[in-house]
Amino acid sequence: MQVHKRTKWENDDAAFPADAYSVDGYPGIAWRVFGWETQPDEDTVWSGIEERTGNVICIMVGDDRRYSIDPANVHPLDDLDYCAECGQIGCRHDGRDRETA
Numbered sequence: 001m002q003v004h005k006r007t008k009w010e011n012d013d014a015a016f017p018a019d020a021y022s023v024d025g026y027p028g029i030a031w032r033v034f035g036w037e038t039q040p041d042e043d044t045v046w047s048g049i050e051e052r053t054g055n056v057i058c059i060m061v062g063d064d065r066r067y068s069i070d071p072a073n074v075h076p077l078d079d080l081d082y083c084a085e086c087g088q089i090g091c092r093h094d095g096r097d098r099e100t101a
């Protein structure tokens with residue numbers, strides 16, 4: 001995994017329907033998935049179309065650095081399992097209603 005230097009990706013709400021995800025190797029941190037990472041190939045200069053790399057572009061909740069991550073390491077979270085403010089899994093500081101019957 002590496003910090004992503006570019007800003008291109010392809011949205012795929014069908015493949016990534018959850019609001020937040022956990023990423024292997026980053027316990028306790030909630031992530032958002034933007035979509036599939038793309039990069040230019042030899043035809044892009046003509047076609048304007050970039051190829052998917054197979055990785056997905058993610059950011060930590062509350063941060064803005066983009067990471068390129070293998071989707072096999074990305075797992076959906078239940079919406080209330082993480083804190084929308086600080087991005088920690090299990091934190092409840094964001095004031096959302098988590099009352100359970």
Ligand SMILES: [Zn+2]
Binds near residue numbers: 083088091093
């Ligand atoms: Zn919090």
